[in-house]
Amino acid sequence: QLHLQESGPGLLKPSETLxxxxxxxxxxxxxxxxxxxxxxxxxxxxLEWIGNIxxxxxxxxxxxxxxxxxxxxxxxxxxxxLRLSSVTAADTAVYYCARQNSAWFDPWGQGTLVAVxx
Amino acid sequence: xxxxxxxxxxxGSPGQSVTISCTGTSGDIGTYNFVSWYQQLPGKVPKLVIxxxxxxxxxxSNRFSGSKSxxxxxxxxxxxxxxxxxxxxxxxYTRGGTLVFGGGTKLTVL
Numbered sequence: 001q002l003h004l005q006e007s008g009p010g011l012l013k014p015s016e017t018l019x020x021x022x023x024x025x026x027x028x029x030x031x032x033x034x035x036x037x038x039x040x041x042x043x044x045x046x047l048e049w050i051g052n053i054x055x056x057x058x059x060x061x062x063x064x065x066x067x068x069x070x071x072x073x074x075x076x077x078x079x080x081x082l083r084l085s086s087v088t089a090a091d092t093a094v095y096y097c098a099r100q101n102s103a104w105f106d107p108w109g110q111g112t113l114v115a116v117x118x
Numbered sequence: 119x120x121x122x123x124x125x126x127x128x129x130g131s132p133g134q135s136v137t138i139s140c141t142g143t144s145g146d147i148g149t150y151n152f153v154s155w156y157q158q159l160p161g162k163v164p165k166l167v168i169x170x171x172x173x174x175x176x177x178x179s180n181r182f183s184g185s186k187s188x189x190x191x192x193x194x195x196x197x198x199x200x201x202x203x204x205x206x207x208x209x210x211y212t213r214g215g216t217l218v219f220g221g222g223t224k225l226t227v228l
Contacts, residue, residue: 037217045222046121046207046219046220046221046222047156047164047207047209047219047222048219049209049216049217049218049219060215060216062216063214063216096163096164100217101169102152102169102170102211103150103152103154103169103170103209103210103211103217104152104154104166104169104170104209105154105156105164105166105209106166106169106175108163108164108165109163110163111163
Protein backbone atom coordinates (compact mmCIF):
# COMPACT_ATOMS: atom_id res chain seq x y z
CA GLN A 1 0.00 0.00 0.00
CA LEU A 2 1.34 3.40 -0.96
CA HIS A 3 2.54 5.55 1.91
CA LEU A 4 3.70 9.18 1.81
CA GLN A 5 5.55 10.99 4.58
CA GLU A 6 6.46 14.68 4.73
CA SER A 7 9.57 15.92 6.49
CA GLY A 8 11.18 19.29 7.08
CA PRO A 9 11.57 22.16 9.55
CA GLY A 10 8.47 23.12 11.50
CA LEU A 11 9.43 26.71 12.28
CA LEU A 12 10.72 29.41 9.97
CA LYS A 13 11.39 33.13 10.23
CA PRO A 14 9.86 35.59 7.75
CA SER A 15 11.83 35.84 4.48
CA GLU A 16 13.36 32.36 4.90
CA THR A 17 12.84 29.49 2.46
CA LEU A 18 10.55 26.60 3.31
CA UNK A 19 11.97 23.25 2.24
CA UNK A 20 9.97 20.03 2.53
CA UNK A 21 10.51 16.50 1.27
CA UNK A 22 7.93 13.80 0.69
CA UNK A 23 9.16 10.21 0.91
CA UNK A 24 7.14 7.64 -1.02
CA UNK A 25 7.07 3.96 -0.11
CA UNK A 26 5.02 0.93 -1.02
CA UNK A 27 5.00 1.60 -4.76
CA UNK A 28 7.16 3.18 -7.44
CA UNK A 29 7.25 6.93 -7.83
CA UNK A 30 8.07 6.42 -11.51
CA UNK A 31 5.58 6.09 -14.33
CA UNK A 32 3.31 8.23 -16.48
CA UNK A 33 0.04 7.58 -14.64
CA UNK A 34 0.59 9.81 -11.65
CA UNK A 35 1.99 13.16 -10.66
CA UNK A 36 3.04 14.18 -7.19
CA UNK A 37 1.38 17.11 -5.50
CA UNK A 38 1.74 19.50 -2.61
CA UNK A 39 -1.35 20.90 -0.89
CA UNK A 40 -1.52 23.16 2.14
CA UNK A 41 -4.13 24.04 4.75
CA UNK A 42 -3.77 27.11 7.00
CA UNK A 43 -5.01 26.43 10.55
CA UNK A 44 -8.80 26.29 10.63
CA UNK A 45 -9.09 27.05 6.92
CA UNK A 46 -9.52 25.37 3.56
CA LEU A 47 -7.19 23.55 1.20
CA GLU A 48 -4.95 25.12 -1.42
CA TRP A 49 -3.25 23.23 -4.22
CA ILE A 50 0.38 24.36 -4.46
CA GLY A 51 1.45 22.40 -7.51
CA ASN A 52 2.64 19.05 -8.80
CA ILE A 53 5.57 17.40 -10.47
CA UNK A 54 5.84 14.38 -12.75
CA UNK A 55 8.33 11.57 -12.35
CA UNK A 56 10.32 13.11 -15.19
CA UNK A 57 10.64 16.37 -13.27
CA UNK A 58 8.09 18.44 -15.16
CA UNK A 59 6.38 20.80 -12.68
CA UNK A 60 3.06 22.59 -12.76
CA UNK A 61 2.54 25.37 -10.24
CA UNK A 62 -0.38 27.29 -8.79
CA UNK A 63 -0.12 30.68 -10.55
CA UNK A 64 -0.66 32.51 -7.26
CA UNK A 65 2.52 30.95 -5.83
CA UNK A 66 4.50 30.33 -9.00
CA UNK A 67 7.09 33.06 -8.45
CA UNK A 68 8.15 31.56 -5.11
CA UNK A 69 7.94 27.81 -5.77
CA UNK A 70 10.42 25.23 -6.91
CA UNK A 71 9.57 21.53 -7.01
CA UNK A 72 11.90 18.64 -7.74
CA UNK A 73 11.81 14.86 -7.82
CA UNK A 74 14.42 12.21 -7.07
CA UNK A 75 13.14 8.88 -8.38
CA UNK A 76 16.19 7.01 -7.12
CA UNK A 77 15.37 8.04 -3.55
CA UNK A 78 11.61 7.85 -4.19
CA UNK A 79 11.22 11.41 -2.97
CA UNK A 80 9.87 14.71 -4.22
CA UNK A 81 10.45 18.12 -2.74
CA LEU A 82 9.01 21.60 -2.34
CA ARG A 83 10.82 24.87 -1.85
CA LEU A 84 8.86 28.05 -1.11
CA SER A 85 10.90 31.21 -0.85
CA SER A 86 10.36 34.47 1.05
CA VAL A 87 7.84 33.02 3.47
CA THR A 88 5.53 35.19 5.54
CA ALA A 89 3.02 34.46 8.29
CA ALA A 90 0.47 33.82 5.54
CA ASP A 91 2.41 30.68 4.61
CA THR A 92 1.79 29.13 8.02
CA ALA A 93 -0.10 25.92 7.28
CA VAL A 94 -0.17 22.17 7.39
CA TYR A 95 1.60 21.03 4.24
CA TYR A 96 0.47 17.75 2.69
CA CYS A 97 2.02 15.73 -0.08
CA ALA A 98 -0.26 13.50 -2.14
CA ARG A 99 -0.32 11.33 -5.22
CA GLN A 100 -2.33 12.93 -7.99
CA ASN A 101 -4.19 10.66 -10.40
CA SER A 102 -5.71 12.74 -13.18
CA ALA A 103 -7.48 15.40 -11.08
CA TRP A 104 -7.82 13.71 -7.72
CA PHE A 105 -5.56 13.11 -4.75
CA ASP A 106 -5.11 9.75 -3.07
CA PRO A 107 -3.44 8.90 -0.82
CA TRP A 108 -2.25 11.84 1.26
CA GLY A 109 0.65 12.08 3.65
CA GLN A 110 -0.07 12.75 7.30
CA GLY A 111 0.85 16.43 6.87
CA THR A 112 3.44 18.59 8.56
CA LEU A 113 2.79 21.91 10.27
CA VAL A 114 5.05 24.75 9.19
CA ALA A 115 4.83 27.93 11.24
CA VAL A 116 6.34 31.24 10.18
CA UNK A 117 7.11 33.56 13.06
CA UNK A 118 9.77 36.04 14.01
CA UNK B 119 -8.05 31.06 -9.89
CA UNK B 120 -10.89 31.60 -7.42
CA UNK B 121 -11.89 28.99 -4.89
CA UNK B 122 -15.02 26.99 -5.54
CA UNK B 123 -18.01 28.06 -3.44
CA UNK B 124 -19.38 25.76 -0.76
CA UNK B 125 -21.83 26.47 2.08
CA UNK B 126 -20.01 26.98 5.34
CA UNK B 127 -22.14 24.45 7.14
CA UNK B 128 -24.93 21.91 6.72
CA UNK B 129 -26.64 19.67 9.22
CA GLY B 130 -28.91 16.68 9.37
CA SER B 131 -30.30 14.08 11.73
CA PRO B 132 -29.21 10.45 11.75
CA GLY B 133 -30.82 8.52 8.93
CA GLN B 134 -31.54 11.61 6.86
CA SER B 135 -29.84 12.66 3.64
CA VAL B 136 -27.81 15.83 3.21
CA THR B 137 -26.46 17.44 0.08
CA ILE B 138 -23.42 19.71 -0.09
CA SER B 139 -23.11 21.98 -3.12
CA CYS B 140 -19.96 23.19 -4.82
CA THR B 141 -20.30 26.02 -7.31
CA GLY B 142 -17.69 26.89 -9.86
CA THR B 143 -17.55 28.47 -13.29
CA SER B 144 -17.45 27.55 -16.95
CA GLY B 145 -13.69 27.43 -16.55
CA ASP B 146 -13.77 24.51 -14.16
CA ILE B 147 -16.83 22.52 -13.06
CA GLY B 148 -18.88 23.71 -16.01
CA THR B 149 -16.49 22.23 -18.55
CA TYR B 150 -14.69 19.32 -16.92
CA ASN B 151 -16.00 16.14 -15.30
CA PHE B 152 -13.04 16.20 -12.95
CA VAL B 153 -14.70 17.00 -9.64
CA SER B 154 -13.57 15.22 -6.50
CA TRP B 155 -14.71 15.32 -2.88
CA TYR B 156 -12.71 14.84 0.33
CA GLN B 157 -13.82 14.08 3.86
CA GLN B 158 -11.68 15.48 6.67
CA LEU B 159 -12.53 14.14 10.10
CA PRO B 160 -11.49 16.39 13.01
CA GLY B 161 -7.71 16.46 13.28
CA LYS B 162 -7.28 13.98 10.45
CA VAL B 163 -5.96 13.89 6.90
CA PRO B 164 -8.38 14.56 4.01
CA LYS B 165 -9.73 11.35 2.50
CA LEU B 166 -11.00 10.92 -1.06
CA VAL B 167 -14.69 9.91 -1.14
CA ILE B 168 -15.70 10.79 -4.73
CA UNK B 169 -13.65 11.28 -7.92
CA UNK B 170 -14.55 12.25 -11.46
CA UNK B 171 -17.94 13.60 -10.31
CA UNK B 172 -19.67 10.31 -9.54
CA UNK B 173 -17.10 7.60 -8.82
CA UNK B 174 -16.48 6.08 -5.38
CA UNK B 175 -13.03 4.73 -4.49
CA UNK B 176 -12.83 1.20 -3.20
CA UNK B 177 -13.88 1.02 0.44
CA UNK B 178 -16.09 4.13 0.43
CA SER B 179 -19.68 3.52 1.50
CA ASN B 180 -22.36 3.67 -1.19
CA ARG B 181 -24.10 6.18 1.07
CA PHE B 182 -21.82 8.73 -0.59
CA SER B 183 -22.79 9.85 -4.08
CA GLY B 184 -21.81 12.68 -6.39
CA SER B 185 -23.46 14.54 -9.23
CA LYS B 186 -23.09 17.64 -11.36
CA SER B 187 -25.39 20.08 -13.12
CA UNK B 188 -23.95 22.96 -15.06
CA UNK B 189 -21.37 24.74 -12.93
CA UNK B 190 -22.48 23.15 -9.66
CA UNK B 191 -21.38 19.80 -8.29
CA UNK B 192 -23.03 18.10 -5.34
CA UNK B 193 -22.13 15.49 -2.73
CA UNK B 194 -25.04 13.62 -1.17
CA UNK B 195 -24.70 11.55 1.96
CA UNK B 196 -27.66 9.29 2.63
CA UNK B 197 -28.53 7.43 5.82
CA UNK B 198 -26.56 9.97 7.82
CA UNK B 199 -24.46 8.56 10.65
CA UNK B 200 -22.59 10.20 13.49
CA UNK B 201 -19.27 9.12 11.95
CA UNK B 202 -20.04 11.30 8.92
CA UNK B 203 -19.57 14.46 10.97
CA UNK B 204 -16.59 16.13 9.30
CA UNK B 205 -15.46 18.86 6.96
CA UNK B 206 -16.02 18.19 3.27
CA UNK B 207 -14.05 19.81 0.46
CA UNK B 208 -14.70 19.74 -3.28
CA UNK B 209 -12.03 20.13 -5.93
CA UNK B 210 -12.04 20.64 -9.68
CA TYR B 211 -9.66 20.71 -12.59
CA THR B 212 -9.52 24.12 -14.26
CA ARG B 213 -9.07 25.40 -17.79
CA GLY B 214 -5.60 26.60 -16.84
CA GLY B 215 -4.58 23.06 -15.99
CA THR B 216 -4.52 23.72 -12.28
CA LEU B 217 -6.60 22.29 -9.45
CA VAL B 218 -8.83 24.39 -7.22
CA PHE B 219 -10.57 23.53 -3.95
CA GLY B 220 -13.75 24.78 -2.34
CA GLY B 221 -13.65 26.53 0.99
CA GLY B 222 -15.06 23.52 2.81
CA THR B 223 -18.37 22.63 4.44
CA LYS B 224 -18.75 21.55 8.04
CA LEU B 225 -21.31 18.75 8.37
CA THR B 226 -22.97 18.45 11.76
CA VAL B 227 -24.99 15.36 12.62
CA LEU B 228 -27.69 16.49 15.03
